[in-house]
Amino acid sequence: MTRQSTRAQLHKVVKRYGAVTALDHVDLQVRRGELLALLGVNGAGKTTAVSLLLGLQRPDEGRVELFDLDPQSLAARRRVGVMLQDAMLQAVLRVDELVRLTSSYYPRPLPLQEVARRAGIEELLPRRYGKLSGGQKRRVQFALAICGDPQLLFLDEPTVGLDHGARTAMWKSLRELVARGCSIVLTTHYLEEAESLADRVAVLSRGRLVAEGSVDEIRAHVAQRRIRCISELNLEMLRGWPEVTQARRDGERLEVVSDEIEAVLRRLLAADPNLRELEVRRAGLAEAFVEITTDAEARTERKEAA
Amino acid sequence: MDTALRMSSARAARAWLTEAKYEFLRLLRTPSFALPTILFPSMFYILFGVLLNGGPPHGYDVAAHLLASYSAFGVMAPGLFGFGVVVAMEREHGLLTLKRALPMPPGAYLLAKMLMAMLFAAIVVMLLMLLAATLGHVRMPPANWIALLITAVLGVLPFCAIGLFIGTRVGAQGAPAVVNLIYLPMSFLSGLWIPLQFLPKFLQQIAPLWPAYHLGQIALSVSGQDGDHRTALHAAVLAGFSLAFFALAQRRLRRAG
Numbered sequence: 001m002t003r004q005s006t007r008a009q010l011h012k013v014v015k016r017y018g019a020v021t022a023l024d025h026v027d028l029q030v031r032r033g034e035l036l037a038l039l040g041v042n043g044a045g046k047t048t049a050v051s052l053l054l055g056l057q058r059p060d061e062g063r064v065e066l067f068d069l070d071p072q073s074l075a076a077r078r079r080v081g082v083m084l085q086d087a088m089l090q091a092v093l094r095v096d097e098l099v100r101l102t103s104s105y106y107p108r109p110l111p112l113q114e115v116a117r118r119a120g121i122e123e124l125l126p127r128r129y130g131k132l133s134g135g136q137k138r139r140v141q142f143a144l145a146i147c148g149d150p151q152l153l154f155l156d157e158p159t160v161g162l163d164h165g166a167r168t169a170m171w172k173s174l175r176e177l178v179a180r181g182c183s184i185v186l187t188t189h190y191l192e193e194a195e196s197l198a199d200r201v202a203v204l205s206r207g208r209l210v211a212e213g214s215v216d217e218i219r220a221h222v223a224q225r226r227i228r229c230i231s232e233l234n235l236e237m238l239r240g241w242p243e244v245t246q247a248r249r250d251g252e253r254l255e256v257v258s259d260e261i262e263a264v265l266r267r268l269l270a271a272d273p274n275l276r277e278l279e280v281r282r283a284g285l286a287e288a289f290v291e292i293t294t295d296a297e298a299r300t301e302r303k304e305a306a
Numbered sequence: 307m308d309t310a311l312r313m314s315s316a317r318a319a320r321a322w323l324t325e326a327k328y329e330f331l332r333l334l335r336t337p338s339f340a341l342p343t344i345l346f347p348s349m350f351y352i353l354f355g356v357l358l359n360g361g362p363p364h365g366y367d368v369a370a371h372l373l374a375s376y377s378a379f380g381v382m383a384p385g386l387f388g389f390g391v392v393v394a395m396e397r398e399h400g401l402l403t404l405k406r407a408l409p410m411p412p413g414a415y416l417l418a419k420m421l422m423a424m425l426f427a428a429i430v431v432m433l434l435m436l437l438a439a440t441l442g443h444v445r446m447p448p449a450n451w452i453a454l455l456i457t458a459v460l461g462v463l464p465f466c467a468i469g470l471f472i473g474t475r476v477g478a479q480g481a482p483a484v485v486n487l488i489y490l491p492m493s494f495l496s497g498l499w500i501p502l503q504f505l506p507k508f509l510q511q512i513a514p515l516w517p518a519y520h521l522g523q524i525a526l527s528v529s530g531q532d533g534d535h536r537t538a539l540h541a542a543v544l545a546g547f548s549l550a551f552f553a554l555a556q557r558r559l560r561r562a563g
Contacts (some may be wrong), residue, residue, distance in 0.1 A: 020447055036400040055407070056403060068510040073408050074411070077407070077408065077409035078409040081403065082407045082408060082409075084400060084403065084404050084407070086399075086400045087399070087400040087401055087403065088400060089365070089401060090328070090401070092331075092332050092336055093331065093335075097328055097331070100324065100328075101324055101325065101328050102322040104317075104320060104325070105321055105408050105409045105410050105411070107317065148409070154407075219480070254557055
């Protein structure tokens with residue numbers, strides 16, 4: 001990969017807090033014009049990875065680069081926009097003042113009205129930040145993240161506290177940004193958000209990078225697929241079939257999980273000519289995520305026990 | 307490197323000024339900071355320097371003496387509260403972390419707060435001077451008024467450093483209490499409320515330990531009162547306090563952020 005296309009990277013990074021290893025030899029790249037979703041349960045190392053990339057902390061081992069520069073250098077930071085999860089901004093300043101203040105740090109900021117339009121905060125500009133609702137505050141924080149026209153955007157749980165409409169609007173802005181070539185690093189615990197937005201997903205578990213790839217590649221970690229249909233077939237009989245991993249009934253609906261879904265399907269259709277409303281679904285990112293992190297944890301525990 | 311992303315020094319300077327302007331606006335809009343900071347010294351002055359001033363019983367000009375010592379008292383607040391309480395809050399509420407991640411010009415965070423504190427100090431002292439010149443009938447050569455104003459504006463700096471040190475050590479909840487515990491007793495022990503010669507001998511002897519004592523002595527000297535006129539020595543002590551606390555705070559900020 002050429003150096004220009006990598007906007008930020010962790011190279012064999014180790015970060016420890018006392019006895020706890022928060023990141024354990026993690027390699028991660030953020031490429032031009034992609035949205036990378038960083039997933040992991042709380043304490044998996046997402047926040048540590050982001051603070052290292054932002055230069056808020058230094059790694060104990062390995063190398064961190066932001067636009068091929070030291071993440072603490074101003075030249076690198078001027079290309080970066082940030083939205084942190086729990087930053088309380090100055091409550092008595094007006095929204096337009098907050099945007100102007102943050103814009104003043106950047107060499108080529110966007111015009112105020114353009115920032116307001118993209119973040120959907122036109123009506124909030126004359127209001128004091130402290131008087132806004134939680135969702136409105138998130139939108140203002142998003143405005144501050146994009147006001148410097150950054151090439152790389154770090155968003156830590158950006159849609160927490162947003163209602164459905166505001167979340168959809170923010171997703172639209174994010175897609176527009178990526179279409180313009182901006183790279184985005186998104187940490188989220190809404191898997192549907194990652195599923196809908198991410199070009200690439202990186203899953204952290206206990207400080208290790210346990211999976212990385214497109215949403216489809218991550219989903220493919222779960223070989224299992226799921227059949228749902230309306231059928232009166234006997235549950236015990238289905239559980240007797242060797243291809244069936246799991247079978248359960250939800251009212252008149254039947255749900256069957258299997259690694260060899262085609263074989264099960266043939267037998268099902270043959271066994272019940274009245275079968276209706278058939279659905280076959282690959283596991284979503286949520287199932288894949290659970291499986292990947294559980295596997296990774298089990299491996300770590302086995303290693304620790306050995 | 308992309309040259310378009312370099313910032314001209316004019317733009318960087320503007321970023322500093324913008325930061326300072328909003329820091330000032332923000333504290334002006336925080337009544338719990340702005341009102342006591344600006345009004346308390348003036349209220350004390352009207353009360354003790356004007357209303358309860360029964361003429362010069364002790365052989366010195368009470369109105370002029372109190373102008374000097376209340377100026378010193380008045381400029382402690384913007385430094386101690388503007389840094390101590392505000393930095394503690396911003397540290398705890400994650401604003402400091404966010405600012406560290408942003409491309410804020412180096413030093414802008416502290417410089418903005420410093421300018422803000424100096425501006426507040428100037429307002430506090432000019433208000434006191436106005437009261438002294440009108441209600442208090444204080445008469446001094448113009449050079450003394452100017453020297454007192456300069457003393458106040460620069461005199462806020464050691465208290466900025468002490469405030470910053472407190473802000474990096476104490477949480478947002480505890481900071482106002484800690485600042486008050488330092489601010490009020492130190493003003494008293496430094497002879498800013500009651501002239502030192504009316505305090506017990508022991509307190510007079512330890513007064514040079516307190517930075518506020520040195521500022522008070524300079525303020526008295528430059529306004530032609532009974533200060534000891536060792537201005538250079540006091541200024542050096544204050545500079546030492548400033549550097550020491552600033553260095554301690556800076557070490558802490560870099561480590562914990």
